[in-house]
Amino acid sequence: MSRPDTPVYLQLRDRLRAWIEAENLSSQHRLPSERELAQRFNTTRVTVRQALAQLEADGRIFRSNRRGWYVTPERLRYDPSRDVGFNQYVTDQGYTPRTETLSKQLIEAPAWLSAVSGLEQGAPVYQILRRRYVDTRAVLVEHNYINPAHCSGLLSENTDASIWALFRDRFGLHPQHRQLEIYSLALKQPEADALGVSHGAAGLYIQRLSHDQQGTFLELDREYWLHDALKIVVNVGEPMAP
Amino acid sequence: MSRPDTPVYLQLRDRLRAWIEAENLSSQHRLPSERELAQRFNTTRVTVRQALAQLEADGRIFRSNRRGWYVTPERLRYDPSRDVGFNQYVTDQGYTPRTETLSKQLIEAPAWLSAVSGLEQGAPVYQILRRRYVDTRAVLVEHNYINPAHCSGLLSENTDASIWALFRDRFGLHPQHRQLEIYSLALKQPEADALGVSHGAAGLYIQRLSHDQQGTFLELDREYWLHDALKIVVNVGEPMAP
DNA sequence: CATAATATGTGGTATATACCAGTTTTGGCT
């Protein structure tokens, strides 16, 4: 299969991957320590870490700060184009969701928000910052910017559940058009810290800009995900004929 | 700004980032060699490579095998939900596209394709493998699986241009429904080699499953992108009122 | 028995060094 002169760290990567797939079915299982792996495979920690970095990039293992390496759980399937709440998604797929509202306040729209939303600069905007968990793992932080025009009093509501459920059931708001932006990046200071990973960890950025039936700005959502925590599934166009 | 005990490789990362942003506007510019950076910043190559890996993860620089590190061009904006050709996208954004058809053949649908498309296993399917460039940089490889039912003779056409243009203009086919899947992964042997990067390099996977007005399978597209080469922009729902 | 101090284990950061495998440049030759 592989040439005999395959680099040590790739051999190690493949052996670890096979070991993870064969022996160990459960997620969140802890790998042997780097030192132990180095000894067991008769190499050095530096080389072991090269192999681990490969598996991390592939989303098969993740690190918990100074505690060790763990097998990554299955990716969460996620459709950012539908207004179904995170909690429901996670529950439907057999996991336990958790949401923490880190802050919520009324702010004045900064220039960049004005540019993408069409709001006047300095106009009042609700800002909600939340952290979401799948089981015990923090997988994303979310920045919400909401037009208070049609949902005054939103900040008094419980924002640990679905904001879209509030929009629908309490304020009668329905998004008509959404623009999604998705790209990979390295997580920086605030988001990386909030997710308990180191600066520079691989992340996926999802931005969702929603307008209502009249074409007025409803909400801007900026989500910073761990890159290995999700698989985006979007349906576009009419559903198929039966 | 940063504490005085910030690790060397992060200081170096930030200095390089600042240098890239300030001094150097042009993309594809080559960075000094690792050894020169190590000397200039009075550290070792290992530490320099940590800093470079951070900038690579952030998509600001990329490596060309044993030739050096280069400043990453702007990301291509890409909407996989529209049937507009790659060549047009790239041209519209001021770059020069190029497409190579690596192979095209009639194959029998394997089990996995049957599972997602609804075709019978073993049914004939066109398979087209292409590599696409933005300017001189190979940014993705694309695996197309096309239902020959409504477009026989497709393989005789020139597949270096848009397949969707062929569908539209020559066969009168229009996709009605699409399912997109997007997630990050590490590029493996065949795709990494085709893109001239090393195995394990960060990539973005985009899968597009298209059905026509009658709900019959049209095409499955599997795209493997360099993670830093694109920004996905998808519009969902009716356009805004004027 | 609960709590605090301590020891141990873990990944995180860093230096110094060496050789390998390709790429690019150089320099000599025709």
Added chain:
DNA sequence: AGCCAAAACTGGTATATACCACATATTATG
């Protein structure tokens, strides 16, 4: 000029080692 071999240069891989910061387990102490 054009060609080709040799040299220089680049990132890729690898060993050996050391210390740090934080997490957890262990032990001493009230």
